[in-house]
Amino acid sequence: MEFQSTKGIFQQIADNISHRILEGKLPPGERVPSVRDLASEFEVNRNTLLRTYSILEESGIIINKRGIGFFVAENAPEMILAAEKSFFFENELPGLMQKAKILKLTNADLIDLLNLLNENENK
Amino acid sequence: MEFQSTKGIFQQIADNISHRILEGKLPPGERVPSVRDLASEFEVNRNTLLRTYSILEESGIIINKRGIGFFVAENAPEMILAAEKSFFFENELPGLMQKAKILKLTNADLIDLLNLLNENENK
Amino acid sequence: MEFQSTKGIFQQIADNISHRILEGKLPPGERVPSVRDLASEFEVNRNTLLRTYSILEESGIIINKRGIGFFVAENAPEMILAAEKSFFFENELPGLMQKAKILKLTNADLIDLLNLLNENENK
Amino acid sequence: MEFQSTKGIFQQIADNISHRILEGKLPPGERVPSVRDLASEFEVNRNTLLRTYSILEESGIIINKRGIGFFVAENAPEMILAAEKSFFFENELPGLMQKAKILKLTNADLIDLLNLLNENENK
DNA sequence: GTGGTCTAGACCACC
């Protein structure tokens, strides 16, 4: 996996795992790979993975069973979706709208844009 | 002015000044406020403002007349708009679309959203 | 049974068994359930229970008859009570008092609290 | 400062700082010592202090001004008190009551105890 | 100067 430099590696891995859960690759109740295994998979230090798991645990996405490992929480997909949604609406969308305004993009422009992107995706 | 922690303060001030130029508050040819004044307006260290001016100068948005100060470049508004536009389309929009997909937001949802935001703004 | 994360699981199970003894559910001389049975009751690894029994044996609360199993010691209730009492007074009470002081809780507050809790319990 | 082994060092330092704030030694608005300074004061690694500050920031007790340092939040004392109070009532008191019951201590005993401790303190 | 991230490696308690 390639990491971009703008966000912390631990964050990017957390996002990656969240998306795996959303896609069903890691269903609720399933055991998450151990920090050691995942650290070597991503070729990062164990401490970095430890931090990743710790923030995922704090969000209630994974649960620690002591001495055994981490497991995907039962309602993990819903929690992830809810968290991302609220972050999007509260933090990203306002800035986006402001930017569109500055760029003098009308809603019509944006809608055209959306359609265009949609078409490309369906090809 | 409130600064958000995701971007550097020097960047946020640069954006702020760019926007002032776009809005016509700082027309081309006009002298930009001195580092001193702006530093106290933003309650920021002078070094931070020096960096702000230095990146604005690098982009050709402001021009240094030695011993006098900085002045808004003649074609500054166009340059800012072009720069932001290309950045938006190349860097921000793709991530946005991906996020919308993850959040299972359809284009229809997004359009509704745009209309809603537009109405609020016009109140 | 739910385990809290602050203490080791083996400890919590040991406490649990001690309390069963104090309550008379496991009278002196009685055979303690086998590691197997208790492990499945608590849904815990057998090794964890082995450790539990080993510390209980070390404290003299249960006694191992080789090839047969563990039995509650004759004076087990008294030993447990004495051990917990001294631990409480020496280790827990001082910290508690300090905390109450920090929280600006007066003795009167604490007494009120005790009465309140007592009433709830008697309902 | 001596550290006990039962709690993490980072936590004990966090508690220490919280208490300094409660005592008024670190009034709201005041700058908290830099991680480097405090790390050498406590003779621990900088990373440990970093973690301490990070949990204090998460609780809203201190605030990070980028490139400058951490500052005590305006309402820090209230937040600390509230946090400790709720933790005490929800996590510590129930266990305490259970223990008192097991130890067959009546409320009268506890009250006597409180008075005794109080006298010792006032000597 | 400030905090923030990452690595490498050690040691620990627990299951």
Add this chain to the structure above:
DNA sequence: GTGGTCTAGACCACA
């Protein structure tokens, strides 16, 4: 085996 803590030291962006 698992996660959790701490240290030492490097590198970074920011003010």
